[in-house]
Amino acid sequence: MKIYIIYRGPFGEQMINNIALKGFGDNIINLYELKPETIEDEHNNQENIWEKIWEEPEKYIPKDLPIEKCDLLLVLGIHSKLGDLIPPIAERLGVKAVLYPIDDRKMAPEAKKTVQDDLEKRGIYVEFPEPFCTLNQSDNELINEFAKKFGRPKFEIKLDKDKKIIKDVKVIRDSPGGTANSVGKKLINFPYGNRESLIKKIYDEHSNEGEGNCCKAEMDPLCPLMQEAADLLKDAIFEACGFITTKKAILKIISDTKEIKIKKLEEIIVNGPGNWNNSAKACDSTKALNLYIKELTEEGKIIKINDRLKLGKI
Amino acid sequence: MSNFLVLKRMSKKNEIRRLIEVLLDFKGDKIKEYCQNKLDQGMDPYDIFNELSLGLDEIGKGFEDQKFQRYFTSDLIVSGKNMKKAVEILKKYFKKTIKTRGSVVIGTVKGDVHDIGKMIFTITLESNGFKVTDLGVDVGKELFIEKVKEENPNILGMSALLTSTISHMGEVIDQLEKENLREKVKVIVGGKALTEDFAMKIGADAFGKDSIDGLRKCEKFIEAQK
Incomplete structure:
Protein backbone atom coordinates (compact mmCIF):
# COMPACT_ATOMS: atom_id res chain seq x y z
CA MET A 1 0.00 0.00 0.00
CA LYS A 2 1.43 3.35 -1.06
CA ILE A 3 0.48 6.24 1.23
CA TYR A 4 0.63 9.93 0.40
CA ILE A 5 0.20 12.41 3.26
CA ILE A 6 -1.03 15.96 2.99
CA TYR A 7 -0.72 17.75 6.32
CA ARG A 8 -0.26 21.04 8.08
CA GLY A 9 1.50 22.06 11.26
CA PRO A 10 2.56 20.17 14.35
CA PHE A 11 -0.73 18.26 14.55
CA GLY A 12 0.06 16.60 11.22
CA GLU A 13 3.74 16.21 12.08
CA GLN A 14 2.92 14.35 15.29
CA MET A 15 0.77 11.85 13.40
CA ILE A 16 3.33 11.42 10.61
CA ASN A 17 6.13 10.89 13.08
CA ASN A 18 4.22 8.16 14.87
CA ILE A 19 2.76 6.51 11.78
CA ALA A 20 6.13 6.45 10.04
CA LEU A 21 8.14 5.24 13.02
CA LYS A 22 5.74 2.59 14.22
CA GLY A 23 4.08 1.12 11.20
CA PHE A 24 4.10 2.58 7.74
CA GLY A 25 7.51 4.19 7.26
CA ASP A 26 8.17 2.13 4.13
CA ASN A 27 4.71 2.80 2.71
CA ILE A 28 4.80 6.60 2.82
CA ILE A 29 5.83 7.76 -0.64
CA ASN A 30 5.39 11.49 -0.15
CA LEU A 31 4.59 14.21 2.38
CA TYR A 32 3.31 17.64 1.47
CA GLU A 33 2.56 20.48 3.85
CA LEU A 34 -0.49 22.27 2.48
CA LYS A 35 -0.47 25.75 3.98
CA PRO A 36 -2.92 28.59 3.32
CA GLU A 37 0.11 30.86 2.86
CA THR A 38 1.26 28.87 -0.20
CA ILE A 39 -2.05 29.50 -1.93
CA GLU A 40 -2.15 33.15 -0.85
CA ASP A 41 1.31 33.67 -2.32
CA GLU A 42 0.46 31.97 -5.61
CA HIS A 43 -2.70 34.07 -6.02
CA ASN A 44 -1.30 37.26 -4.61
CA ASN A 45 -3.57 39.69 -6.33
CA GLN A 46 -6.81 37.91 -5.81
CA GLU A 47 -9.30 39.33 -3.34
CA ASN A 48 -11.54 37.14 -1.17
CA ILE A 49 -9.55 34.10 -2.19
CA TRP A 50 -11.08 31.94 0.54
CA GLU A 51 -14.61 32.65 -0.67
CA LYS A 52 -13.71 31.65 -4.21
CA ILE A 53 -11.71 28.50 -3.74
CA TRP A 54 -14.67 26.11 -3.77
CA GLU A 55 -15.88 27.40 -7.15
CA GLU A 56 -12.83 26.17 -9.00
CA PRO A 57 -10.63 24.13 -6.65
CA GLU A 58 -8.36 22.74 -9.42
CA LYS A 59 -7.09 26.27 -10.02
CA TYR A 60 -5.84 26.54 -6.45
CA ILE A 61 -3.86 23.30 -6.20
CA PRO A 62 -0.32 24.45 -5.32
CA LYS A 63 2.05 24.28 -8.24
CA ASP A 64 4.78 22.61 -6.20
CA LEU A 65 2.60 19.67 -5.13
CA PRO A 66 4.49 16.55 -6.22
CA ILE A 67 2.31 14.13 -8.16
CA GLU A 68 3.08 10.51 -7.38
CA LYS A 69 0.65 7.67 -7.86
CA CYS A 70 -0.50 6.10 -4.61
CA ASP A 71 -3.30 4.07 -3.02
CA LEU A 72 -4.27 5.89 0.16
CA LEU A 73 -4.28 9.63 0.80
CA LEU A 74 -4.07 10.74 4.44
CA VAL A 75 -5.21 14.30 5.11
CA LEU A 76 -3.96 15.53 8.48
CA GLY A 77 -4.90 18.84 10.04
CA ILE A 78 -5.17 21.02 6.94
CA HIS A 79 -7.18 24.24 7.11
CA SER A 80 -10.95 23.81 6.80
CA LYS A 81 -11.00 26.14 3.78
CA LEU A 82 -8.66 23.82 1.88
CA GLY A 83 -10.87 20.72 2.03
CA ASP A 84 -12.25 21.48 -1.45
CA LEU A 85 -8.80 20.90 -2.91
CA ILE A 86 -8.71 17.29 -1.75
CA PRO A 87 -10.98 15.67 -4.42
CA PRO A 88 -9.02 17.01 -7.43
CA ILE A 89 -5.70 16.31 -5.68
CA ALA A 90 -6.81 12.76 -4.83
CA GLU A 91 -7.77 12.19 -8.45
CA ARG A 92 -4.41 13.46 -9.72
CA LEU A 93 -2.64 11.13 -7.29
CA GLY A 94 -4.76 8.22 -8.49
CA VAL A 95 -5.77 7.26 -4.94
CA LYS A 96 -8.43 4.67 -4.21
CA ALA A 97 -9.24 5.89 -0.71
CA VAL A 98 -8.93 9.04 1.38
CA LEU A 99 -8.66 9.05 5.16
CA TYR A 100 -9.51 12.53 6.44
CA PRO A 101 -9.68 12.55 10.26
CA ILE A 102 -11.29 15.44 12.13
CA ASP A 103 -9.72 16.15 15.50
CA ASP A 104 -10.71 19.80 15.59
CA ARG A 105 -13.85 21.37 14.12
CA LYS A 106 -11.67 24.06 12.59
CA MET A 107 -9.81 21.39 10.64
CA ALA A 108 -12.98 19.79 9.31
CA PRO A 109 -13.60 20.62 5.64
CA GLU A 110 -16.10 23.48 5.49
CA ALA A 111 -18.21 21.62 2.97
CA LYS A 112 -17.70 18.08 4.21
CA LYS A 113 -20.68 16.65 2.34
CA THR A 114 -19.60 18.30 -0.91
CA VAL A 115 -16.06 16.96 -0.48
CA GLN A 116 -17.46 13.50 0.18
CA ASP A 117 -19.82 13.63 -2.82
CA ASP A 118 -17.08 14.99 -5.06
CA LEU A 119 -14.70 12.19 -4.05
CA GLU A 120 -17.37 9.54 -4.54
CA LYS A 121 -18.20 11.00 -7.96
CA ARG A 122 -14.55 10.49 -8.85
CA GLY A 123 -14.77 6.89 -7.62
CA ILE A 124 -12.73 7.52 -4.48
CA TYR A 125 -13.78 6.15 -1.09
CA VAL A 126 -13.52 8.52 1.89
CA GLU A 127 -13.84 8.31 5.67
CA PHE A 128 -13.80 11.12 8.23
CA PRO A 129 -13.12 9.52 11.64
CA GLU A 130 -13.91 12.02 14.40
CA PRO A 131 -11.59 11.99 16.28
CA PHE A 132 -8.96 9.94 14.44
CA CYS A 133 -8.69 7.43 17.28
CA THR A 134 -12.30 6.30 16.76
CA LEU A 135 -11.13 4.55 13.57
CA ASN A 136 -11.87 0.90 14.15
CA GLN A 137 -12.95 -1.10 11.12
CA SER A 138 -13.70 0.03 7.63
CA ASP A 139 -15.57 -1.26 4.60
CA ASN A 140 -12.55 -0.19 2.60
CA GLU A 141 -9.64 -2.62 2.37
CA LEU A 142 -6.94 0.07 2.35
CA ILE A 143 -8.33 1.93 5.33
CA ASN A 144 -8.76 -1.39 7.11
CA GLU A 145 -5.11 -2.18 6.53
CA PHE A 146 -4.20 1.16 8.06
CA ALA A 147 -6.64 0.59 10.96
CA LYS A 148 -4.90 -2.66 11.89
CA LYS A 149 -2.03 -0.58 13.27
CA PHE A 150 -3.53 2.84 14.06
CA GLY A 151 -6.90 4.01 15.26
CA GLU A 239 -10.94 -3.97 28.62
CA ALA A 240 -7.39 -5.36 28.52
CA CYS A 241 -7.25 -5.45 32.34
CA GLY A 242 -10.61 -7.21 32.57
CA PHE A 243 -12.17 -4.26 34.48
CA ILE A 244 -15.66 -2.85 33.99
CA THR A 245 -15.68 -0.81 30.79
CA THR A 246 -18.27 1.82 29.91
CA LYS A 247 -20.01 -0.68 27.62
CA LYS A 248 -20.26 -3.22 30.45
CA ALA A 249 -21.53 -0.50 32.79
CA ILE A 250 -24.22 0.46 30.26
CA LEU A 251 -25.34 -3.17 29.94
CA LYS A 252 -25.47 -3.60 33.72
CA ILE A 253 -27.59 -0.47 34.22
CA ILE A 254 -30.01 -1.50 31.47
CA SER A 255 -30.17 -5.01 32.87
CA ASP A 256 -30.90 -3.67 36.39
CA THR A 257 -33.53 -1.19 35.27
CA LYS A 258 -35.00 -3.34 32.45
CA GLU A 259 -35.55 -0.17 30.43
CA ILE A 260 -33.97 3.28 30.76
CA LYS A 261 -34.22 6.68 29.11
CA ILE A 262 -31.01 7.65 27.29
CA LYS A 263 -30.99 10.98 29.16
CA LYS A 264 -31.16 9.15 32.50
CA LEU A 265 -28.39 6.77 31.43
CA GLU A 266 -26.26 9.79 30.49
CA GLU A 267 -26.82 11.33 33.93
CA ILE A 268 -25.51 8.16 35.57
CA ILE A 269 -22.68 7.26 33.17
CA VAL A 270 -21.25 10.68 32.25
CA ASN A 271 -22.20 12.68 35.35
CA GLY A 272 -19.93 15.73 35.02
CA PRO A 273 -16.44 15.82 33.57
CA GLY A 274 -13.65 14.76 35.90
CA ASN A 275 -15.94 13.69 38.75
CA TRP A 276 -14.35 10.23 39.17
CA ASN A 277 -15.04 9.77 42.86
CA ASN A 278 -18.51 8.67 41.78
CA SER A 279 -18.27 4.91 41.19
CA ALA A 280 -21.22 4.83 38.75
CA LYS A 281 -19.54 7.26 36.39
CA ALA A 282 -17.93 5.42 33.49
CA CYS A 283 -16.96 8.01 30.86
CA ASP A 284 -16.38 11.72 30.53
CA SER A 285 -18.14 12.66 27.31
CA THR A 286 -21.65 12.18 25.96
CA LYS A 287 -20.08 11.66 22.56
CA ALA A 288 -18.30 8.51 23.78
CA LEU A 289 -21.50 7.30 25.44
CA ASN A 290 -23.40 7.74 22.17
CA LEU A 291 -20.71 5.83 20.29
CA TYR A 292 -20.97 2.94 22.76
CA ILE A 293 -24.79 2.94 22.54
CA LYS A 294 -24.53 2.80 18.74
CA GLU A 295 -22.05 -0.09 18.88
CA LEU A 296 -24.10 -2.06 21.43
CA THR A 297 -27.19 -1.55 19.26
CA GLU A 298 -25.33 -2.78 16.17
CA GLU A 299 -24.05 -5.77 18.13
CA GLY A 300 -27.67 -6.57 19.05
CA LYS A 301 -26.94 -6.33 22.78
CA ILE A 302 -29.36 -3.46 23.32
CA ILE A 303 -32.43 -2.16 21.53
CA LYS A 304 -33.21 1.51 21.11
CA ILE A 305 -36.88 2.45 21.11
CA ASN A 306 -37.26 6.21 20.65
CA ASP A 307 -35.49 7.76 23.66
CA ARG A 308 -35.28 4.50 25.64
CA LEU A 309 -32.94 1.54 25.78
CA LYS A 310 -33.53 -2.06 26.76
CA LEU A 311 -31.53 -5.27 26.53
CA GLY A 312 -31.41 -7.03 23.17
CA LYS A 313 -31.66 -10.75 22.57
CA ILE A 314 -27.91 -11.35 22.13
CA MET B 1 4.31 51.79 -2.70
CA SER B 2 8.00 52.01 -3.55
CA ASN B 3 9.96 48.89 -4.45
CA PHE B 4 12.02 49.39 -1.33
CA LEU B 5 8.95 49.34 0.91
CA VAL B 6 7.55 46.27 -0.87
CA LEU B 7 10.84 44.44 -0.40
CA LYS B 8 11.04 45.51 3.22
CA ARG B 9 7.50 44.31 3.86
CA MET B 10 8.16 41.00 2.08
CA SER B 11 11.34 40.41 4.02
CA LYS B 12 9.53 41.10 7.31
CA LYS B 13 6.75 38.73 6.25
CA ASN B 14 9.29 36.03 5.40
CA GLU B 15 11.11 36.56 8.69
CA ILE B 16 7.86 36.17 10.64
CA ARG B 17 7.07 33.00 8.66
CA ARG B 18 10.49 31.63 9.46
CA LEU B 19 9.91 32.35 13.17
CA ILE B 20 6.53 30.64 13.03
CA GLU B 21 8.04 27.62 11.32
CA VAL B 22 10.62 27.39 14.10
CA LEU B 23 7.97 27.76 16.81
CA LEU B 24 5.66 25.18 15.24
CA ASP B 25 8.30 22.49 14.83
CA PHE B 26 6.79 19.44 16.49
CA LYS B 27 10.13 17.83 17.36
CA GLY B 28 11.58 21.01 18.84
CA ASP B 29 14.90 20.72 16.99
CA LYS B 30 14.50 23.93 15.00
CA ILE B 31 14.13 26.12 18.08
CA LYS B 32 17.40 24.82 19.55
CA GLU B 33 19.19 25.34 16.24
CA TYR B 34 17.66 28.81 15.83
CA CYS B 35 18.69 30.00 19.30
CA GLN B 36 22.19 28.57 18.97
CA ASN B 37 22.76 30.10 15.52
CA LYS B 38 21.63 33.52 16.69
CA LEU B 39 23.82 33.29 19.80
CA ASP B 40 26.78 32.23 17.64
CA GLN B 41 26.17 35.29 15.45
CA GLY B 42 26.53 37.40 18.58
CA MET B 43 22.89 38.40 18.90
CA ASP B 44 21.76 39.59 22.32
CA PRO B 45 19.72 36.83 24.02
CA TYR B 46 17.00 39.35 24.89
CA ASP B 47 16.71 40.30 21.23
CA ILE B 48 16.42 36.62 20.28
CA PHE B 49 13.67 36.24 22.84
CA ASN B 50 11.87 39.35 21.63
CA GLU B 51 12.12 38.13 18.04
CA LEU B 52 10.59 34.80 18.99
CA SER B 53 7.88 36.65 20.92
CA LEU B 54 6.90 38.31 17.64
CA GLY B 55 6.33 34.85 16.15
CA LEU B 56 4.40 33.71 19.21
CA ASP B 57 2.27 36.83 19.03
CA GLU B 58 1.53 36.20 15.36
CA ILE B 59 0.40 32.63 16.16
CA GLY B 60 -1.83 34.04 18.91
CA LYS B 61 -3.36 36.56 16.50
CA GLY B 62 -3.89 33.83 13.89
CA PHE B 63 -5.63 31.72 16.53
CA GLU B 64 -7.97 34.57 17.50
CA ASP B 65 -8.74 35.73 13.98
CA GLN B 66 -12.50 35.30 13.61
CA LYS B 67 -12.47 35.88 9.87
CA PHE B 68 -9.78 33.36 8.98
CA GLN B 69 -8.47 31.33 11.88
CA ARG B 70 -5.02 30.32 10.75
CA TYR B 71 -3.74 28.49 13.85
CA PHE B 72 -5.32 25.94 16.16
CA THR B 73 -5.05 24.57 19.70
CA SER B 74 -2.31 22.13 18.67
CA ASP B 75 -0.29 25.08 17.31
CA LEU B 76 -0.61 26.92 20.63
CA ILE B 77 0.54 23.85 22.56
CA VAL B 78 3.60 23.25 20.39
CA SER B 79 4.63 26.91 20.05
CA GLY B 80 4.27 27.37 23.84
CA LYS B 81 6.46 24.34 24.47
CA ASN B 82 9.08 25.54 21.99
CA MET B 83 9.09 28.99 23.57
CA LYS B 84 9.78 27.32 26.93
CA LYS B 85 12.69 25.45 25.32
CA ALA B 86 14.03 28.75 23.98
CA VAL B 87 13.86 30.32 27.44
CA GLU B 88 15.77 27.33 28.86
CA ILE B 89 18.52 27.80 26.25
CA LEU B 90 18.68 31.58 26.49
CA LYS B 91 18.40 32.13 30.21
CA LYS B 92 21.99 31.16 30.95
CA TYR B 93 23.10 33.96 28.62
CA PHE B 94 20.89 36.60 30.22
CA LYS B 95 23.38 38.96 31.86
CA LYS B 96 21.26 41.96 32.70
CA THR B 97 18.73 41.53 35.40
CA ILE B 98 15.41 42.90 34.44
CA LYS B 99 13.70 44.79 37.21
CA THR B 100 10.65 42.78 38.19
CA ARG B 101 7.51 44.69 37.34
CA GLY B 102 5.32 42.73 39.69
CA SER B 103 4.69 39.27 41.03
CA VAL B 104 1.96 36.81 40.12
CA VAL B 105 0.92 33.53 41.72
CA ILE B 106 -0.93 31.42 39.20
CA GLY B 107 -2.61 28.01 38.97
CA THR B 108 -5.32 25.94 37.32
CA VAL B 109 -8.14 25.35 39.81
CA LYS B 110 -9.04 22.09 41.50
CA GLY B 111 -10.49 19.37 39.30
CA ASP B 112 -8.92 20.77 36.17
CA VAL B 113 -5.66 19.51 34.72
CA HIS B 114 -5.48 21.76 31.68
CA ASP B 115 -2.22 23.59 31.44
CA ILE B 116 -1.98 25.19 28.02
CA GLY B 117 -3.70 28.53 28.64
CA LYS B 118 -1.94 28.99 31.95
CA MET B 119 1.39 28.01 30.43
CA ILE B 120 1.03 30.53 27.61
CA PHE B 121 -0.08 33.24 30.05
CA THR B 122 2.89 32.45 32.31
CA ILE B 123 5.31 32.73 29.39
CA THR B 124 3.72 36.02 28.32
CA LEU B 125 3.98 37.45 31.84
CA GLU B 126 7.56 36.29 32.37
CA SER B 127 8.68 37.60 29.02
CA ASN B 128 7.24 40.95 30.02
CA GLY B 129 9.11 41.23 33.29
CA PHE B 130 6.73 39.67 35.80
CA LYS B 131 7.91 37.18 38.40
CA VAL B 132 5.54 34.22 38.20
CA THR B 133 5.04 31.42 40.70
CA ASP B 134 3.23 28.66 38.87
CA LEU B 135 1.39 26.33 41.25
CA GLY B 136 0.53 23.90 38.46
CA VAL B 137 -2.81 22.24 37.80
CA ASP B 138 -5.59 20.87 40.03
CA VAL B 139 -4.75 23.44 42.71
CA GLY B 140 -7.00 23.53 45.78
CA LYS B 141 -8.02 26.74 47.54
CA GLU B 142 -5.77 25.91 50.50
CA LEU B 143 -2.64 26.04 48.35
CA PHE B 144 -3.72 29.28 46.65
CA ILE B 145 -4.26 30.90 50.06
CA GLU B 146 -1.02 29.51 51.49
CA LYS B 147 1.00 30.92 48.57
CA VAL B 148 -0.71 34.31 48.74
CA LYS B 149 0.25 34.50 52.44
CA GLU B 150 3.78 33.23 51.80
CA GLU B 151 4.68 35.22 48.67
CA ASN B 152 2.52 38.32 49.05
CA PRO B 153 2.08 38.65 45.27
CA ASN B 154 0.57 41.67 43.52
CA ILE B 155 -1.72 39.43 41.53
CA LEU B 156 -3.37 36.03 41.87
CA GLY B 157 -4.24 34.34 38.59
CA MET B 158 -6.62 31.40 38.28
CA SER B 159 -7.36 29.41 35.17
CA ALA B 160 -10.01 26.79 34.31
CA LEU B 161 -11.04 25.09 31.13
CA LEU B 162 -13.86 22.90 32.35
CA THR B 163 -17.25 24.40 33.14
CA SER B 164 -17.51 21.99 36.06
CA THR B 165 -14.49 23.50 37.78
CA ILE B 166 -14.96 27.23 37.41
CA SER B 167 -16.99 27.44 40.62
CA HIS B 168 -13.77 26.75 42.57
CA MET B 169 -12.53 30.21 41.57
CA GLY B 170 -15.32 31.84 43.56
CA GLU B 171 -14.45 29.65 46.56
CA VAL B 172 -10.83 30.87 46.48
CA ILE B 173 -11.98 34.51 46.33
CA ASP B 174 -14.38 33.92 49.25
CA GLN B 175 -11.54 32.38 51.23
CA LEU B 176 -9.32 35.40 50.49
CA GLU B 177 -12.09 37.59 51.96
CA LYS B 178 -12.41 35.39 55.05
CA GLU B 179 -8.70 35.53 55.71
CA ASN B 180 -8.56 39.33 55.17
CA LEU B 181 -6.28 38.93 52.17
CA ARG B 182 -8.61 40.19 49.47
CA GLU B 183 -7.48 43.82 49.65
CA LYS B 184 -3.85 42.83 49.37
CA VAL B 185 -4.03 41.00 46.06
CA LYS B 186 -5.66 41.61 42.68
CA VAL B 187 -7.40 38.60 41.20
CA ILE B 188 -7.44 37.83 37.50
CA VAL B 189 -9.24 34.80 36.08
CA GLY B 190 -9.20 33.24 32.64
CA GLY B 191 -9.94 30.11 30.63
CA LYS B 192 -12.12 28.90 27.85
CA ALA B 193 -15.12 28.14 30.05
CA LEU B 194 -15.24 31.67 31.49
CA THR B 195 -16.91 34.92 30.59
CA GLU B 196 -16.36 38.47 31.75
CA ASP B 197 -19.77 38.37 33.45
CA PHE B 198 -18.86 35.26 35.37
CA ALA B 199 -15.55 36.79 36.47
CA MET B 200 -17.31 39.86 37.81
CA LYS B 201 -20.02 37.78 39.47
CA ILE B 202 -17.53 35.81 41.54
CA GLY B 203 -15.75 38.99 42.58
CA ALA B 204 -12.59 38.84 40.46
CA ASP B 205 -10.89 42.11 39.55
CA ALA B 206 -10.37 41.17 35.92
CA PHE B 207 -11.04 38.61 33.23
CA GLY B 208 -8.24 37.82 30.78
CA LYS B 209 -9.83 36.73 27.54
CA ASP B 210 -6.41 35.65 26.25
CA SER B 211 -2.78 35.91 27.35
CA ILE B 212 -2.22 39.34 25.84
CA ASP B 213 -5.43 40.74 27.30
CA GLY B 214 -4.42 39.24 30.66
CA LEU B 215 -0.97 40.83 30.42
CA ARG B 216 -2.45 44.27 29.70
CA LYS B 217 -4.73 43.97 32.73
CA CYS B 218 -1.86 42.88 34.98
CA GLU B 219 0.15 45.87 33.73
CA LYS B 220 -2.75 48.14 34.67
CA PHE B 221 -2.92 46.66 38.18
CA ILE B 222 0.77 47.35 38.69
CA GLU B 223 0.48 50.89 37.32
CA ALA B 224 -2.42 51.59 39.66
CA GLN B 225 -0.50 50.24 42.66
CA LYS B 226 2.43 52.64 42.09
Missing part, protein backbone atom coordinates in the same frame (compact mmCIF):
# COMPACT_ATOMS: atom_id res chain seq x y z
CA ARG A 152 -8.94 3.09 18.30
CA PRO A 153 -6.45 1.96 20.97
CA LYS A 154 -6.15 -1.73 21.76
CA PHE A 155 -3.90 -3.29 24.39
CA GLU A 156 -2.75 -6.54 25.94
CA ILE A 157 -2.09 -5.97 29.62
CA LYS A 158 -0.62 -8.26 32.27
CA LEU A 159 -1.46 -7.63 35.91
CA ASP A 160 0.59 -8.62 38.92
CA LYS A 161 -2.24 -9.75 41.14
CA ASP A 162 -0.05 -10.18 44.23
CA LYS A 163 1.35 -6.68 44.14
CA LYS A 164 -1.83 -5.27 42.55
CA ILE A 165 0.14 -3.42 39.91
CA ILE A 166 0.08 -3.31 36.12
CA LYS A 167 2.96 -5.58 35.15
CA ASP A 168 3.20 -5.18 31.40
CA VAL A 169 1.47 -3.23 28.64
CA LYS A 170 1.60 -4.21 24.99
CA VAL A 171 0.03 -1.85 22.48
CA ILE A 172 -1.79 -3.83 19.80
CA ARG A 173 -3.13 -0.75 18.05
CA ASP A 174 -1.76 2.70 18.83
CA SER A 175 -3.74 5.91 18.57
CA PRO A 176 -2.52 7.71 15.43
CA GLY A 177 -0.79 10.44 17.45
CA GLY A 178 0.98 7.90 19.66
CA THR A 179 -0.91 8.69 22.87
CA ALA A 180 -1.90 5.06 23.58
CA ASN A 181 1.74 4.04 23.43
CA SER A 182 3.01 6.90 25.62
CA VAL A 183 0.26 6.48 28.23
CA GLY A 184 0.65 2.67 28.18
CA LYS A 185 4.35 2.92 29.06
CA LYS A 186 3.56 5.11 32.06
CA LEU A 187 1.12 2.58 33.45
CA ILE A 188 3.73 -0.13 33.97
CA ASN A 189 4.12 -0.71 37.74
CA PHE A 190 1.15 1.58 38.45
CA PRO A 191 -1.22 0.22 41.14
CA TYR A 192 -4.63 -0.74 39.80
CA GLY A 193 -6.44 -1.31 43.10
CA ASN A 194 -7.86 2.20 43.35
CA ARG A 195 -10.16 2.77 40.36
CA GLU A 196 -10.26 6.56 40.79
CA SER A 197 -6.49 7.02 40.89
CA LEU A 198 -5.96 4.71 37.88
CA ILE A 199 -8.56 6.62 35.84
CA LYS A 200 -7.07 9.97 36.85
CA LYS A 201 -3.61 8.76 35.85
CA ILE A 202 -4.89 7.70 32.41
CA TYR A 203 -6.76 10.96 31.76
CA ASP A 204 -3.95 13.15 33.08
CA GLU A 205 -1.30 11.41 30.99
CA HIS A 206 -3.56 11.50 27.94
CA SER A 207 -3.60 15.30 28.00
CA ASN A 208 -0.17 15.80 29.59
CA GLU A 209 1.42 18.56 27.53
CA GLY A 210 4.86 17.63 28.82
CA GLU A 211 4.61 14.53 26.67
CA GLY A 212 5.28 15.04 22.95
CA ASN A 213 2.63 12.55 21.92
CA CYS A 214 -0.13 13.94 24.13
CA CYS A 215 -3.60 14.14 22.60
CA LYS A 216 -4.04 17.36 20.63
CA ALA A 217 -7.70 16.97 19.75
CA GLU A 218 -10.15 19.79 20.38
CA MET A 219 -11.23 20.14 24.00
CA ASP A 220 -13.90 22.79 23.76
CA PRO A 221 -16.77 21.95 26.16
CA LEU A 222 -19.07 22.21 23.14
CA CYS A 223 -17.04 19.72 21.13
CA PRO A 224 -15.13 17.52 23.58
CA LEU A 225 -13.16 15.41 21.12
CA MET A 226 -10.19 15.17 23.46
CA GLN A 227 -12.44 13.93 26.24
CA GLU A 228 -13.96 11.32 23.91
CA ALA A 229 -10.47 10.18 22.91
CA ALA A 230 -9.55 9.82 26.60
CA ASP A 231 -12.70 7.77 27.23
CA LEU A 232 -11.80 5.40 24.40
CA LEU A 233 -8.28 5.04 25.75
CA LYS A 234 -9.47 4.39 29.31
CA ASP A 235 -11.94 1.77 28.12
CA ALA A 236 -9.32 0.04 25.95
CA ILE A 237 -7.06 -0.20 29.02
CA PHE A 238 -9.93 -1.39 31.23
